[in-house]
Amino acid sequence: MALTTNKSILSWIDEKVELVKPDKIVWIDGTKEQIEALREEGCSTGEMIRLNQELLPDCYLHRTDPTDVARVEDRTLICTPTEEEAGPTNHWMEPNACYKMLYDIARDSYKGRTMYVIPYSMGPVGSKFSKVGIELTDSIYVVLNMCIMTRVGKAVMDALGDSDDWVRGLHCKCTIDPEKRWICQFPQDNTIISVNSGYGGNVLLGKKCFALRIASYQGWKEGWQAEHMLILGIEKPNGETKYICAAFPSACGKTNLAMMIPPEGFKKAGYKVWTVGDDISWIRKGEDGRLYAINPENGFFGVAPGTNMKSNPNALLTTKRGTIFTNVCHNLENNTVWWEGLDKNPPEHANDWKGNPWNGKESTEKGANPNSRFTAPAVNCPCLSSEFENPQGVPISAIVFGGRRAKLAPLVYQSRDWNNGVFVGSIMASETTAAAAGAVGVVRRDPMAMLPFCGYNMGDYWQHWIDIGKTLDADKAPKIFNVNWFRKDDEGNFLWPGFGDNLRVLLWILDRCDGKVDAKETAIGYVPYAKDIDLTGIEDEVPFENLEKILTVENSLWAEEVPGIEAFYAKFGDKLPATLQGELDTLKASLK
Ligand code: OXD
Numbered sequence: 001m002a003l004t005t006n007k008s009i010l011s012w013i014d015e016k017v018e019l020v021k022p023d024k025i026v027w028i029d030g031t032k033e034q035i036e037a038l039r040e041e042g043c044s045t046g047e048m049i050r051l052n053q054e055l056l057p058d059c060y061l062h063r064t065d066p067t068d069v070a071r072v073e074d075r076t077l078i079c080t081p082t083e084e085e086a087g088p089t090n091h092w093m094e095p096n097a098c099y100k101m102l103y104d105i106a107r108d109s110y111k112g113r114t115m116y117v118i119p120y121s122m123g124p125v126g127s128k129f130s131k132v133g134i135e136l137t138d139s140i141y142v143v144l145n146m147c148i149m150t151r152v153g154k155a156v157m158d159a160l161g162d163s164d165d166w167v168r169g170l171h172c173k174c175t176i177d178p179e180k181r182w183i184c185q186f187p188q189d190n191t192i193i194s195v196n197s198g199y200g201g202n203v204l205l206g207k208k209c210f211a212l213r214i215a216s217y218q219g220w221k222e223g224w225q226a227e228h229m230l231i232l233g234i235e236k237p238n239g240e241t242k243y244i245c246a247a248f249p250s251a252c253g254k255t256n257l258a259m260m261i262p263p264e265g266f267k268k269a270g271y272k273v274w275t276v277g278d279d280i281s282w283i284r285k286g287e288d289g290r291l292y293a294i295n296p297e298n299g300f301f302g303v304a305p306g307t308n309m310k311s312n313p314n315a316l317l318t319t320k321r322g323t324i325f326t327n328v329c330h331n332l333e334n335n336t337v338w339w340e341g342l343d344k345n346p347p348e349h350a351n352d353w354k355g356n357p358w359n360g361k362e363s364t365e366k367g368a369n370p371n372s373r374f375t376a377p378a379v380n381c382p383c384l385s386s387e388f389e390n391p392q393g394v395p396i397s398a399i400v401f402g403g404r405r406a407k408l409a410p411l412v413y414q415s416r417d418w419n420n421g422v423f424v425g426s427i428m429a430s431e432t433t434a435a436a437a438g439a440v441g442v443v444r445r446d447p448m449a450m451l452p453f454c455g456y457n458m459g460d461y462w463q464h465w466i467d468i469g470k471t472l473d474a475d476k477a478p479k480i481f482n483v484n485w486f487r488k489d490d491e492g493n494f495l496w497p498g499f500g501d502n503l504r505v506l507l508w509i510l511d512r513c514d515g516k517v518d519a520k521e522t523a524i525g526y527v528p529y530a531k532d533i534d535l536t537g538i539e540d541e542v543p544f545e546n547l548e549k550i551l552t553v554e555n556s557l558w559a560e561e562v563p564g565i566e567a568f569y570a571k572f573g574d575k576l577p578a579t580l581q582g583e584l585d586t587l588k589a590s591l592k
């Protein structure tokens with residue numbers, strides 16, 4: 001039975017039913033009984049595997065097609081009326097042509113299948129930050145994932161009422177044909193259509209497609225921001241908690257930072273870190289003039305390999321119940337899961353991520369796909385913030401950008417002001433790692449970590465950042481910083497331990513926000529005096545002169561960086577905000 005009488009929803013579903021021709025329509029109310037029945041059904045068809053219910057209660061394993069294991073950026077389209085609206089960093093198609101192409105692919109594709117109708121809220125139901133979506137899908141796996149990653153059910157429809165401000169999402173598995181795989185966003189129509197994929201980032205439409213691509217466009221039109229940022233709270237021994245939003249490109253440890261454990265001495269002294277979100281922030285101005293952020297998601301869709309009790313115990317503990325694992329190794333010894341970097345004991349009796357027999361001790365193949373994932377409920381997280389459900393969000397003291405740069409960027413620096421901070425975000429870049437296909441150490445520009453996620457022209461997006469800054473009083477605006485945990489010496493060894501020790505840097509950042517500590521002015525912004533980063537407990541690991549080294553700003557290296565920034569900026573033509581050109585000119589002048 002339909003969970004709403006909202007005419008805009010019912011008539012849109014009718015249209016889509018006419019197109020894809022399902023045998024049956026099922027509304028998802030997200031109740032325990034319904035979820036349990038879908039799990040049963042998924043297991044009966046082999047789509048899901050029930051794992052050891054004693055060791056991993058309510059946990060399941062799913063495998064996607066081996067050609068369908070990651071987001072497909074070259075098949076992700078922003079369909080705005082003109083190409084200029086999508087901008088030079090997006091793939092574009094004219095909307096009418098794209099609808100026709102997609103409808104031709106989707107037509108009749110639900111024949112013999114069930115259409116699941118998922119009403120979901122991004123953000124706490126009814127919060128002024130939150131937005132509603134409907135996803136139609138023919139995949140039980142998608143339904144079960146969406147029930148973890150978002151708030152699903154009747155309450156969402158009741159909160160929406162008769163409004164037509166909701167995001168339309170149609171997902172069709174079709175035949176998982178990589179040649180006909182398309183992930184398309186139509187920002188002006190609040191619409192997403194995804195065909196021929198069954199992989200998370202392409203098909204959990206609430207996540208990247210809605211909460212970043214469509215929402216970034218909505219934020220532009222409505223005066224708020226959707227960002228690819230984690231949110232964490234740092235509680236000081238006096239009980240006061242300050243919040244930080246941070247944007248990093250993939251493979252820079254966002255989930256690890258969001259869930260980090262303070263170093264032993266800091267923990268003893270009473271410091272705590274609380275996770276509000278690990279991937280996406282929706283940010284808007286509060287009544288007191290400060291910026292507030294919510295995490296619109298309700299779970300974590302994290303990369304499994306490398307997650308272990310040392311690198312991220314909180315993430316690992318989060319996956320111990322109610323979790324769906326995708327493309328990990330199936331340990332047949334006890335019907336649990338394994339992945340590279342979980343521990344040093346790969347199972348001898350296992351199936352690899354493709355479902356083939358695999359012996360971890362003997363095989364040279366990987367047991368888990370490098371992009372294998374866990375979908376875990378946020379409530380499981382031992383360090384989940386008490387503010388996670390707060391409909392007002394949390395006040396943001398600092399915004400942190402970062403990337404992986406072996407030589408260039410110092411451990412941390414602070415922008416001179418908001419506009420300079422927008423410049424810092426706009427020139428974000430990261431060196432590629434061996435984890436991804438292609439050359440290693442190549443610099444990829446990824447402004448604000450939004451390169452694959454900005455639903456409109458990145459030039460307009462930068463201007464939106466600048467315009468938001470104009471509405472903030474200087475004493476209320478978050479301070480903007482850049483960090484680089486990945487500086488190396490000439491032998492290629494990391495100079496900073498990272499993980500929990502990053503708290504030492506975040507505490508300097510908060511001290512700067514409170515005006516408690518001086519800094520050195522350089523060509524790129526304010527850099528700490530080495531004495532102001534607390535090294536207690538790691539003096540042997542990080543000799544003071546190493547810290548000094550990773551805090552230095554080499555003007556000659558920055559001068560070499562400038563042509564790359566100029567070439568990137570040139571792509572935007574007159575969409576490049578004059579403010580950013582001005583910031584670049586200032587940088588060039590101060591490097592001379
Ligand atoms: C993600 C990503 O999956 O950024 O979060 O790719």
Ligand code: MN
Nearest residue numbers: 228250279280
């Ligand atoms: Mn992400």
